[in-house]
Amino acid sequence: MTGNYDAIVIGTGGMGAAAARHLARRGARVLGLDRFPPPHDRGSSHGHTRLIRTAYYEHPDYVPLLLRARAAWRELEAETGRRLLFDSGVVMAGPEGCELIRGSCLAAEIHGLAVERLTAGEAAGRWPALRLPETWPVVFEAAAGHLLVEDCVRGYLDAAMRAGADLRFGVTVHGWRESGNGVVVETDAGSFTAGRLVLCPGPWAAGLLRLPDAPLTVLRKSLFWFEPAERAIHEPAALPCFACDTPAGFFYGFPALDERGVKLAEHSGGGPVADPLAVDRGIDPGERRAIETFRDAHLPRLGGRLAAHATCLYTMTPDHHFLLGLHPHHPQVAIAAGFSGHGFKFASVVGEILADLATTGRTPHPIAFLAPGRFTG
Numbered sequence: 001m002t003g004n005y006d007a008i009v010i011g012t013g014g015m016g017a018a019a020a021r022h023l024a025r026r027g028a029r030v031l032g033l034d035r036f037p038p039p040h041d042r043g044s045s046h047g048h049t050r051l052i053r054t055a056y057y058e059h060p061d062y063v064p065l066l067l068r069a070r071a072a073w074r075e076l077e078a079e080t081g082r083r084l085l086f087d088s089g090v091v092m093a094g095p096e097g098c099e100l101i102r103g104s105c106l107a108a109e110i111h112g113l114a115v116e117r118l119t120a121g122e123a124a125g126r127w128p129a130l131r132l133p134e135t136w137p138v139v140f141e142a143a144a145g146h147l148l149v150e151d152c153v154r155g156y157l158d159a160a161m162r163a164g165a166d167l168r169f170g171v172t173v174h175g176w177r178e179s180g181n182g183v184v185v186e187t188d189a190g191s192f193t194a195g196r197l198v199l200c201p202g203p204w205a206a207g208l209l210r211l212p213d214a215p216l217t218v219l220r221k222s223l224f225w226f227e228p229a230e231r232a233i234h235e236p237a238a239l240p241c242f243a244c245d246t247p248a249g250f251f252y253g254f255p256a257l258d259e260r261g262v263k264l265a266e267h268s269g270g271g272p273v274a275d276p277l278a279v280d281r282g283i284d285p286g287e288r289r290a291i292e293t294f295r296d297a298h299l300p301r302l303g304g305r306l307a308a309h310a311t312c313l314y315t316m317t318p319d320h321h322f323l324l325g326l327h328p329h330h331p332q333v334a335i336a337a338g339f340s341g342h343g344f345k346f347a348s349v350v351g352e353i354l355a356d357l358a359t360t361g362r363t364p365h366p367i368a369f370l371a372p373g374r375f376t377g
Contacts, residue, residue, distance in 0.1 A: 005031045005194035007358045008185050010173050010208065012038055013045035014344050015336045016200035017156035018351020024163035026355060031192055032160065032167040039153040043202035045344060046150060047223045047310050049254050049263060051241055052345040053090050053144045055113050057103025061369050063111045065349050072348035080155040088145035088236050091123060093138045094245030104139050116140040129233045131300050146241050146254055149344060183332060196358040197333045203276040203313040205337035213376045214323060216338050219270030219314040220279055222287045225260035226295065229303030234262050244298060251294045260308045264291050267341060270314060281311040314341035321370055324350065326357055328373030334358050335372045
């Protein structure tokens with residue numbers, strides 16, 4: 001049995017990589033374990049880009065966390081010398097009264113965030129690639145944009161190793177158990193002991209969390225890139241990131257950031273996954289039709305050549321909010337799971353929160369609404 005660690009982090013995607021870095025920077029002896037070498041495409045921390053927004057329609061209580069997350073991403077940029085966060089702006093549109101518009105405006109009002117209200121005609125005049133129904137209200141958040149997801153993960157892993165973290169890849173975790181005031185983690189590379197455990201297991205969370213009252217569902221999601229027929233109007237100088245809450249589903253996308261072109265995906269829908277290791281990573285014809293229907297209706301000048309495709313996984317909680325905090329039955333275990341398809345942007349502050357919990361058992365960040373035990377009873 002190998003020990004002498006202050007904390008073991010299981011899973012080194014976005015959340016786990018950030019936690020390992022924050023813990024190591026505080027002087028903790030950290031072991032990070034992952035089944036795959038980073039940054040890999042088997043979970044939820046890949047696909048080139050992720051949106052980052054502050055006028056958060058999902059719940060206004062996320063806004064303080066987002067403000068800290070943005071600052072923490074800038075700190076990682078300064079530490080690594082890599083540009084990670086781009087304030088390319090985000091256009092949000094949908095029918096009057098839809099959750100996206102209503103919730104974004106509410107978060108902006110409560111927290112005094114700068115957003116701009118436009119008509120569909122004004123949006124089309126400013127961003128000619130977009131076509132929106134004339135009755136749809138539009139909200140533009142200029143202080144929003146995108147993160148380069150794999151670069152973010154690499155940045156945190158590199159920073160963690162520079163700070164002394166022991167990161168081991170190709171290690172499969174079989175389980176964990178309490179041992180006195182600490183934990184023992186069982187793997188195919190042997191057993192490891194530590195005073196604290198940090199669980200960031202992504203789509204493998206259900207088997208490791210020991211939270212039967214918080215059922216998790218894994219969904220398969222597809223990402224599509226289309227080569228623009230008219231590149232100039234689809235590049236970042238002419239098109240921000242965008243999200244549309246349509247009657248047919250919730251769709252989002254990014255301008256043409258590289259040779260693959262414009263990235264489109266559907267946030268709604270998705271098929272259930274029984275085994276994250278056995279996901280069908282081919283193109284689902286129904287998903288492609290839905291994306292192409294959205295494309296043709298709302299980005300009619302984009303063109304039809306599919307340049308690339310990828311598959312990722314959402315790990316969904318019953319209420320679509322995160323599980324973030326101490327385990328309700330095991331206070332030496334901190335949990336970050338169930339990010340429900342909107343968590344990556346928070347990785348920078350989640351790593352800080354997990355380091356707080358693993359070192360002091362508490363955090364100053366407002367995470368009570370995300371408590372892992374909230375579904376009990």
